[in-house]
Amino acid sequence: QIDVKTAFLNGELDEEIYMEQPERFFVPGKEKKVCKLVKSLYGLKQATKQWLEKFDKVMISNRFKINEWDKCVYIKNTNIGYVIVCLYVDDMLIIGSNNDMIKTTKKMLNKHFDTKDMGRADVILSMKITKTSEGYVLSQSYYVEKILDKFSKDHLARTLVDVNLYLFKN
Numbered sequence: 044q045i046d047v048k049t050a051f052l053n054g055e056l057d058e059e060i061y062m063e064q065p066e067r068f069f070v071p072g073k074e075k076k077v078c079k080l081v082k083s084l085y086g087l088k089q090a091t092k093q094w095l096e097k098f099d100k101v102m103i104s105n106r107f108k109i110n111e112w113d114k115c116v117y118i119k120n121t122n123i124g125y126v127i128v129c130l131y132v133d134d135m136l137i138i139g140s141n142n143d144m145i146k147t148t149k150k151m152l153n154k155h156f157d158t159k160d161m162g163r164a165d166v167i168l169s170m171k172i173t174k175t176s177e178g179y180v181l182s183q184s185y186y187v188e189k190i191l192d193k194f195s196k197d198h199l200a201r202t203l204v205d206v207n208l209y210l211f212k213n
Contacts, residue, residue: 044134044135044136044137044160044161044162044163044164044165044167045134045135045137045149045152045158045159045160045161046133046134046135046158046159046161047133047134047135047152047156047157047158047159048133048156048157048158048159049157050094050132050133050156051083051084051085051087051090051091051093051094051133052082052083052084052085053082053083053094053097053098053156054082054083054089054090054092054093054094054096054097055082055083055093055096055097056080056081056082056083056089056093057089057093059079060079060080060087060089061077061078061079061080062077062078062080062084063077063078064076064077064078091132094133095115098130101151101152101155101156102117102128105119105151106119107119107128115129115130115131116128116129116130117129117130119144119148121144123141123143123144124139124140124141124143124144125139125140125144126138126139126140126144126145126147126148127139128148128152131167131168134167134168135152136164136167137149166185169183169185169186169189170182170183170185170186171183171184171185
């Protein structure tokens with residue numbers, strides 16, 4: 044699992060964008076001037092789009108293919124194996140057929156972006172990942188526990204659905 048630090052600051056702007064000077068950062072005598080942005084910023088409407096475009100370019104230039112059905116899944120097949128990168132905003136899950144391909148992918152990503160290696164994935168998108176002898180299991184128990192903790196366990200019912208509720212076919 045990898046986290047991209049300050050992901051939206053990696054986006055490159057296609058147009059000229061100006062902003063007012065931030066409070067308390069005025070240059071004396073130039074208070075009415077504005078700042079021309081040379082990079083994307085958090086809060087810009089384009090920030091997410093620009094970050095994703097930059098990420099796509101990096102992945103494609105490194106021979107990854109974008110999944111046709113989920114545009115945030117990148118796949119690279121070679122004669123020595125495969126690697127899959129799943130991107131969710133600034134968090135990535137990297138899956139591969141061998142450790143060398145995973146390490147190479149992590150090095151490539153770190154060369155282009157400031158990343159933090161989170162180690163073996165334990166929880167991603169509030170799903171608990173557990174390795175078993177038969178493969179991996181995804182569970183939402185972690186998320187359910189978080190929600191129960193947040194909203195107090197005092198008001199729990201034995202069932203999650205009202206047993207007297209009758210549902211009609213839509």
